[in-house]
Amino acid sequence: MLLTAIFARGAGAGAAVRRALHSSAVRDPVRETGLYYHALGDGEWAISLRADAPDRPDSPWVVGRLAVPAAVEPPAHLRNRPDSVRLNARFWDELHHVFREHVAHDETLQFEANMRENGWAHLSDMRDSLHLVRTPTPDSIFGTVAFVERKIDPSTYERNPIGMAQSGI
Known part of the structure; x- marks a missing residue:
């Protein structure tokens, strides 16, 4: 519910950018996480709560970015090296904006x-x-x-x- 508000606020026309990113989603095998990994190229992945590719790597619905060695799956890399995530400030700003709007409920x-x-x-x-x-x-x-x-x-x-x-x- 709260995250839906974030996605609605960050949604926009970005199909051309999305195609340019050539992002393909990998769903985290632990479904409860709700995480998806989108290939950005050169071993870098965007971590998101959405299955569709982000408009750009700093989209408000991208939690963070993760550099992953070629032979390693992104979910395994995240679990083994959680501190390797570069957080996306835009996501966290939006998240806290939504929290402030809905905290009374x-x-x-x-x-x-x-x-x-x-x-x-x-x-x-x-x-x-x-x-x-x-x-x-x-x-x-x-x-x-x-x-x-x-x-x-x-x-x-x-x-x-x-x-x-x-x-x-």
Whole structure:
């Protein structure tokens, strides 16, 4: 749902560029990741959540780029060397823009706001099961938002800079 908004914001006419990239998608064998790898040439791959080729390597729906040796499959390379990803700042900027727009509708955060009344809560991924009022691991936190009188205030959303360096996912 949130990522659909990112894709809609980043969609545009780019068929000519897409053809020029000669990108063919490789779906990650672990389907839960939702990742697709698009060949950009010279052993470089764009990592995306879409099956169709990106308009350009820095499209907002390209999570990052990965240089892969010729004899290695991109998913295997990513698992063995996760720090080798060069993140796409445009994707992460769009992702956080969508989070800010929709954070007030997150049911987990709404529940926490209702239970605690005032404070701050973290928007995090669901890799680790969480317990109420427990802080997720830092690399699982996308951002933090305040709630006042049981209402989430989207204007207070702050993105988490951890893990958003030029390499690493």
